[in-house]
Amino acid sequence: MRLETSRFGPIEVDDGAVITLTQPILGFQEFRRFLLLPGPSDSAVKWFQSVDSGDLAFILMDPRVVVPDYKVTLRRGELAELAVSREDELEVYTLVVVPHDQDQVRTNLRAPVLINAKHRLAKQTILEGSDYPIQFFLAQAQRGASESQEVSNARTDA
Amino acid sequence: MLVLTRKEEESIMIGDDVEVKVLDLKDNQVKIGIVAPRSVAVHRREVYLAIQAENTEAASIERVEDISKLLSQ
Numbered sequence: 001m002r003l004e005t006s007r008f009g010p011i012e013v014d015d016g017a018v019i020t021l022t023q024p025i026l027g028f029q030e031f032r033r034f035l036l037l038p039g040p041s042d043s044a045v046k047w048f049q050s051v052d053s054g055d056l057a058f059i060l061m062d063p064r065v066v067v068p069d070y071k072v073t074l075r076r077g078e079l080a081e082l083a084v085s086r087e088d089e090l091e092v093y094t095l096v097v098v099p100h101d102q103d104q105v106r107t108n109l110r111a112p113v114l115i116n117a118k119h120r121l122a123k124q125t126i127l128e129g130s131d132y133p134i135q136f137f138l139a140q141a142q143r144g145a146s147e148s149q150e151v152s153n154a155r156t157d158a
Numbered sequence: 159m160l161v162l163t164r165k166e167e168e169s170i171m172i173g174d175d176v177e178v179k180v181l182d183l184k185d186n187q188v189k190i191g192i193v194a195p196r197s198v199a200v201h202r203r204e205v206y207l208a209i210q211a212e213n214t215e216a217a218s219i220e221r222v223e224d225i226s227k228l229l230s231q
Contacts, residue, residue, distance in 0.1 A: 007220060023199055025213050026206065026209050026210045026213050027210035027211075027213045027214055028213065028217070056217060057217070057219075058213075058216050058217055058219075059216065059219055077196045078196075080196070081196055095212070095213060095216040096216060096219070097212060097215045097216045097219070098219045098221075099215075108209065108212050108213075108216070110205070110209065111209045111212075111213075124209075124213075126201055126205060126206070126209060134205075134208050134209055134212055135212065
């Protein structure tokens with residue numbers, strides 16, 4: 001199947017690669033089929049391209065790049081919904097927002113996108129009872145990391 | 159909007175398989191229990207709306223080059 005996309009031009013869709021959402025990306029109810037496409041080679045992001053609309057695509061990132069101990073705990077029933085028995089059988093991604101202002105680039109840690117790569121199932125979930133922010137600013141995280149880096153360097157110097 | 163009055167421990171059925179039960183009333187707060195099939199997503203409305211708005215912004219991105227350096231540590 002050939003898909004005309006606004007970002008990548010025409011792409012060939014392999015039916016075996018199509019991921020079906022068991023729950024939609026909130027606000028995008030009617031779009032249930034997606035493809036995971038590689039992002040720029042030097043980045044830790046991927047594209048989540050809708051198969052139902054060539055104009056719709058999201059950017060996904062591995063949240064553990066910014067929060068190494070990022071943890072997903074699913075509600076009862078959600079594991080079965082995604083045809084797995086444990087959380088660690090799922091690929092975990094978060095949606096990225098990229099405004100013009102670089103300081104505003106952020107990712108949604110509260111509502112990750114979980115993918116069962118083997119069975120091509122996915123959903124966006126809301127982590128209940130978690131404190132992860134809906135807007136986690138990457139620039140701030142990086143600044144925080146480099147500041148603690150500087151502190152540890154300073155300590156080494158002293 | 160349909161308005162029903164319920165006491166503690168009383169519930170409401172929505173269709174055949176969604177039950178909404180008042181568990182506890184205290185200090186200007188209501189604790190509500192919901193029994194629903196797996197296909198029905200249940201969320202706090204303000205969280206649902208905030209995530210929906212963030213998703214809409216996420217869908218409007220055309221290029222990712224700019225974030226590469228933010229993610230390369």
